[in-house]
Amino acid sequence: MSRHVVIVGAGPAGLAAASAALRAGAEVTLIDAADQAGGQYHRMPPDTYRPFRVLDRCDWWPESSVWSLERHDERRPPRVHVLTGPADGDGRRRRFLDPDALVLAPGAHDRTLPFPGWDLPGVFTAGAAQALVKGERVVVGDQVLVAGSGPFLLPVAASLLEAGTRVREVLEANPPRTVLRGWGRRPWELAAQPDKAAELAAYAARLARHRVPYRTGRAVIEARGDGRVEEAVTARLRADWSVVPGTERTLSVDAVSVTHGFTPQLELPVAAGCVLRDGFVLVDGDQATSSPGVYAAGEVTGIAGAPAARAEGLVAGWTAAGGPPSELRLTRRRRDRARAFGLRLAAAHPIGQGWPGWLRPDTVVCRCEETSYESLCRAASENPAARAVRLASRAGLGPCQARICGPTVAELSPESPDPHHRPIAQPIRLGELAARSEAAEKESTP
Numbered sequence: 001m002s003r004h005v006v007i008v009g010a011g012p013a014g015l016a017a018a019s020a021a022l023r024a025g026a027e028v029t030l031i032d033a034a035d036q037a038g039g040q041y042h043r044m045p046p047d048t049y050r051p052f053r054v055l056d057r058c059d060w061w062p063e064s065s066v067w068s069l070e071r072h073d074e075r076r077p078p079r080v081h082v083l084t085g086p087a088d089g090d091g092r093r094r095r096f097l098d099p100d101a102l103v104l105a106p107g108a109h110d111r112t113l114p115f116p117g118w119d120l121p122g123v124f125t126a127g128a129a130q131a132l133v134k135g136e137r138v139v140v141g142d143q144v145l146v147a148g149s150g151p152f153l154l155p156v157a158a159s160l161l162e163a164g165t166r167v168r169e170v171l172e173a174n175p176p177r178t179v180l181r182g183w184g185r186r187p188w189e190l191a192a193q194p195d196k197a198a199e200l201a202a203y204a205a206r207l208a209r210h211r212v213p214y215r216t217g218r219a220v221i222e223a224r225g226d227g228r229v230e231e232a233v234t235a236r237l238r239a240d241w242s243v244v245p246g247t248e249r250t251l252s253v254d255a256v257s258v259t260h261g262f263t264p265q266l267e268l269p270v271a272a273g274c275v276l277r278d279g280f281v282l283v284d285g286d287q288a289t290s291s292p293g294v295y296a297a298g299e300v301t302g303i304a305g306a307p308a309a310r311a312e313g314l315v316a317g318w319t320a321a322g323g324p325p326s327e328l329r330l331t332r333r334r335r336d337r338a339r340a341f342g343l344r345l346a347a348a349h350p351i352g353q354g355w356p357g358w359l360r361p362d363t364v365v366c367r368c369e370e371t372s373y374e375s376l377c378r379a380a381s382e383n384p385a386a387r388a389v390r391l392a393s394r395a396g397l398g399p400c401q402a403r404i405c406g407p408t409v410a411e412l413s414p415e416s417p418d419p420h421h422r423p424i425a426q427p428i429r430l431g432e433l434a435a436r437s438e439a440a441e442k443e444s445t446p
């Protein structure tokens with residue numbers, strides 16, 4: 001009898017995992033909270049979207065959120081609890097699956113450091129700005145500053161330009177020395193990633209064609225405006241991201257798009273009992289996690305781009321389905337090269353320790369609960385235990401449950417909070433939670 005592999009996430013990693021698991025003869029259920037497959041990388045307007053062929057060959061569950069993983073037998077993968085239906089609709093179906101193997105590929109979301117005025121309307125995460133342009137053909141402004149750190153700044157600026165926006169500047173916070181040292185180390189590894197190098201060169205050429213300045217060692221440190229962004233203050237930074245006094249400049253803009261890297265979505269791996277290392281899921285050469293029958297692929301194991309996610313997905317899906325390991329030699333090599341690209345990315349675009357110097361006492365740190373920097377520091381000085389800081393300041397206790405402010409709060413408080421432990425991974429209504437489990441069992445599809 002073929003193995004039943006459940007895959008959570010239909011981004012590059014999950015889609016690759018599904019195709020490999022199908023090829024190895026497994027029965028596959030592919031689940032994604034979005035209504036279309038593709039994840040963050042293949043986000044496209046609906047009229048140009050071409051469904052992936054793999055979806056026809058597996059049990060494809062779009063608009064289906066995995067809200068909980070239940071560990072009922074330590075020798076087997078956890079039970080997968082799913083809610084199917086539009087996120088804000090009623091009448092969602094509650095189902096569960098007991099797979100033979102589980103592949104977790106839930107990806108990452110973008111990280112934004114706070115600065116005075118970052119909560120003004122008109123300040124967007126780069127991911128949101130790009131999603132609006134690519135997914136909805138909506139531009140965030142006419143005069144946009146793109147700032148932060150990492151190569152993601154380039155595709156975001158390119159998408160905005162393509163949509164007719166004027167991109168005033170693109171600012172990379174790290175100085176040229178850090179960027180060049182990170183990318184320049186072990187140059188032969190970069191040569192093994194010609195696609196990525198060509199992609200970056202194409203973005204850079206587009207910026208040059210539109211005469212958009214790309215400046216390194218400079219960041220947006222304040223957004224100002226009456227009710228929405230009207231201007232951005234930028235400043236030159238030292239290598240540790242502390243501001244060089246006297247280098248501030250004011251730019252008039254109607255939107256700011258900002259990103260400081262990506263944060264992996266770890267609540268499902270943590271719920272499955274997977275061991276983490278350096279903030280990512282620890283996997284072996286087969287993409288197996290420390291939890292029996294649970295595999296992980298894509299941005300949850302390290303931020304290394306779509307090719308790495310795809311290669312990891314192929315390995316994870318194949319091994320989860322029980323495919324013979326000998327057939328994966330080339331894919332593993334491709335995966336290892338792509339992962340090496342991720343290490344260079346991290347070295348070239350680190351977050352400097354000096355960024356809290358941008359904050360003022362009244363700067364909002366947790367937007368859901370409107371916790372200011374001052375109240376967070378006060379709570380931490382009274383009782384530095386992570387739980388006490390959270391309860392006293394309310395940072396991380398709002399609707400996003402610390403998905404946005406969690407890493408920031410952890411860096412600003414002396415004792416790091418328990419990362420990503422959320423028994424409920426996706427919003428669920430009390431009525432849905434209270435629904436009788438018998439009904440859920442009847443509806444489950446093995």
Ligand SMILES: Cc1cc2nc3c(=O)[nH]c(=O)nc-3n(C[C@H](O)[C@H](O)[C@H](O)COP(=O)(O)OP(=O)(O)OC[C@H]3O[C@@H](n4cnc5c(N)ncnc54)[C@H](O)[C@@H]3O)c2cc1C
Nearest residue numbers: 009011012013033039040041066106107127298299305306
């Ligand atoms: C906002 C953003 C924009 C990006 N833009 C670019 C770009 O322009 N160019 C580029 O080269 N790289 C870009 N990247 C990086 C690139 O998207 C990633 O390298 C790649 O998509 C990682 O693939 P993945 O499969 O690991 O995750 P993703 O592509 O993020 O896919 C994860 C999927 O899991 C689903 N999911 C998560 N949790 C659940 C759950 N509980 N239940 C059900 N489904 C769930 C999500 O809906 C999503 O579809 C971007 C990343 C982000 C976060």
